[in-house]
Amino acid sequence: MIEGKLIKFYREKAGLTQGQLCEGICSATHLSKIEREITEYSGEITHLLSQRLNICLDDEFVRYHNLQQKLKLWHNTFVMQQSKESEILKEEIEKETLIQLPDFQVFYQLLSARYYLSNYQLETALLIIQNLQKNESSFSPQDRNMLKHVLGMYYFHNGQYRDCIQILTSIDQSQYNQFEYYYHLALAYHLIHFNIISYYYAEKVLDYFQKTLNVIRIIDTETIMLLQLNAKELHDFEETKERYEQLIRTCDTINEIDRKSKLLNNLAFELYRRKKYKEASELYKEAMKLMDEKVPHYLTALDGYINTCYKGKLLSNEILLELAHKGLRIAKSTKSYNWIFFELHLYQLNHEEDDYYHFIETTALPFFKNMGFTMLIEHYEKKLFHFYNRIGAVQKALDLANSYIQGRKSYYDHE
Known part of the structure; x- marks a missing residue:
């Protein structure tokens, strides 16, 4: 029974009182009960009311259900990492007048926060989250847990990994069937180097992504699992390399350039750890060529490239200084904490040992802690x-x- 909601929505949109709308049709009390969906009513009454509002209820039912479906599809684009489809659906949904209905507002705002998070617009996402939190007590269990998921994602993007873990582990699994949050838990645990727990959640979510045929997220999850295998000790290199190359080939097949660049960066790091500096530097360069300089992963690759070339004595000090200045400039313009690493590079390359260790003691370590x-x-x-x-x-x-x-x-x- 959504007739009452639609009638109330269009009545308010037209600026009519209940008395004005129902005059000659029914009492204002009866209309109030229709709008609140707490009474039986005849089709003739709703027909007359819709005529006065100049709407066709059958058409509005179709619009209502179409919008419901579009919101679900928009949600799915985030899980499936389909950015182009997400943009198209966002535009279509924003043009739909019925999105202002209370039925859709919470889910729509939750999805909007996810959209801004996926586009690294953290301040906008946080404002939406904070507004939602004001009315959280009235949410359904599904929406309340989804808010926790979105807040956890905000914490993750903001580098607050322990806060991310705390809020995501408070999700009630029995009331929230979006198991994608296991992936974000695996990532957060990885970034604070709780490798066994990270692997555990990655394994759980891999099963979910395989069942839903989510190829892109399968690549992401298998990448996390590979990172855990090499975290504390060096795993068998041939197996590590083979698995990375297999994932890179998969990226080529589905034209996933962004993920390919991250995989190249990760494999370069494994080569660096094994002191294969020349091979590592080539992969870092290949990874950076595939990245926009404004994305966070570019700075990670550039930092790795400078480290590798410095350790392997592959580039002159002058060129390394230029690269470190470039990294520092980008990090500061994008407000990335990676500026710390490039500051350290500059101290090291300028042979300012005392300043290098003073910076570690007073700035780097306190931040990392x-x-x-x-x-x-x-x-x-x-x-x-x-x-x-x-x-x-x-x-x-x-x-x-x-x-x-x-x-x-x-x-x-x-x-």
Whole structure:
């Protein structure tokens, strides 16, 4: 029974009171009950009311159900990572007057927040989320859990990985059937280097994506699983390389350039960790050629390329300085925390050792600790520990030893 909702919607749109609309047709009390869908009514009454509103209820039913379907399809474009289709549906939905109906508003706003998150417009997404939170208590269980999912995604995009995990693990699985959130949990756990838990969630969501034939997300999930296999220890390289190359070929088949660039970056990193600097540098270059400089992953690849060329002595110091300045400029313009890495490159390339370690101590490590970047903390604490020992700063070295266990492998250098 949606006739009452439609009549109320068009009555208010026309600026009519209940009394004005129902005059000569029925009482205002009866119209009020029709609009609230708490009474029986004859088709003749709704026909007369719709005539006065100059609408055809049968046509409006079709529009209502079409819009309902479009919203579901729009949601599916996010899960399937279909950005072009998402843009088309967004435009169509925005043109539909019925989107203003209360029936659609919560779901529409949740999807709008997802849209802005997918386009890295975090501030706009957060405003929508905050407005939704004001009325969260009145939401259905499905919408309440979807809000948690969207908020978790916001935290993830904002680098708040522990907040992301906290909110996503509070989702009630019995009342929310969008198991895609397992993927975001796998990613968040990966980025704080809880590798076993990350692999667990990746395995769970892989089954879901396989059942729904979501090829793109299968690639993403298998990528996460590969990263976990090589996280703490170096996995068999031939198997690692073969699996990466298989995923890259799949990307070529479905013309997924963005994912191919990320896979090339990941494989380059595995080569770097194994001190195959020349091969790694070539893959980093290939990855960067496929990326727009404004996307976050470009800075990751550029950082890796500078590291590789510095360690492998593949480029002159002058060229590396130019690349580091470029990375710093892009990072600051895009408000990316990657500016820290490029600042470190500049200190290192300019042979400013004291400034390099002072920056690690006062800026880099506090930031990594605040964000929960476990592996980065271990990596830079190890560097700082050895520096303090070398210059005879015994107390500082002892202080660091409280949070650092001598002999741990660095994820970044595998030393």
